[in-house]
Amino acid sequence: MGESELLLPLVDEENICLPLPVNVISRYWDIRLPMAEAEETAKKYAGFGGSILIEGIESAERHGLACKIARSSLPELKEIIDSGIPPIVMLPGIPEITQHASVITGYSDEENTMLHYVQKGGRDGEQQEGAIPQDVFEKGWSEEANFIIVIAPPDALSSVRLAGSKSDRMCLEAERKAVLGDAQGALELLEQAASLDPKNPVTLNLLGGMLNKQGSPECVKYYERCIGANPRSYLAHNGLGNFYLKTGKFGDAEKCYTRAIAINPKRSAKIYKNRAYLREKRGGNSDAKKDLQSYLECFPRAPDRGVIEKAIREI
Secondary structure, three states, X not given: OOEEEOOOOOOOOOEOOEOHHHHHHHHHOOOOOOHHHHHHHHHHHOOOOOOOHHHHHHHHHHOOOXXXXXXXXXXXXXXXXXXXXXXXXXXXXXXXXXXXXXXXXXXXXXXXEEEEEEEEXXXXXXXXXXXXXHHHHHHHHHHOOOEEXXXXXXXXXXXXXXXXXXHHXXXXXXXXXXXXXXXXXXXXXXXXXXHHOOOOHHHHHHHHHHXXXXXXXXXXXXXXXXXXXXXXXXXXXHHHHHHHHHOOOHHHHHHHHHHHHHHOOOOOOHHHXXXXXXXXXXXXXXXXXHHHHHHHHHOOOOOOHHHXXXXXXXX
């Protein structure tokens, strides 16, 4: 039975171009990334509400750190922590947030938990360790294809055994292009990534998502390839369901939504509203009503709560 825990510094500064996980890791290595630099870079992303991870990674690299981006496993993750390096992993977001980056600070096999960095703000703010059961962590992480980002000094990083591919980094670079409005550039980069690693589920899902936004039926083959590479890709099942819903293939859409919900019933509230709509269209009123109730349970503060409650009464 193993156990390891790393002590990370208290950090409360973040920016869309210097996300908190990257800032925390950099401070752990005693490197202070300049917030002014991040604020200047962030001007390119005016109005964007998320984080640009690749900008933070590139800032860390400019200031002496190195980075590996890969898809990993729980044993590898524990080895990295044992070597004194806190990794960043991608996990499912809370309802209506697609995903989030989390710093893993330790684990305990005896208690069957993974520890992740949780910031508690305020005047008396302090770092807290959030404990997640290992089986819950593994299920959530697998939805994101076990995506991992390891940032450390070059000599420390050289000891990390991660079989990353260039395609993993290209996914983050493509997401940046998409946020900047360069959809064609993002597509071309993802196509290059897919040619480098045809079974990378992260690349395939992003390709499916971009083509779906454009209304292209080509998205179907990329979603299906993603699901073939990672059957637990919630986003691919949901994305495929969204495409079928838009194109009027309600039976196929319902199957995709049902598979996504089976993977993670609490990841998204909107999926229940979508499934309720198509079930009502197909005459399944009782099931549609249950889905609308699930939507409100997942999203109690939904702005359309009054409309949904009325629909529930009328079904």
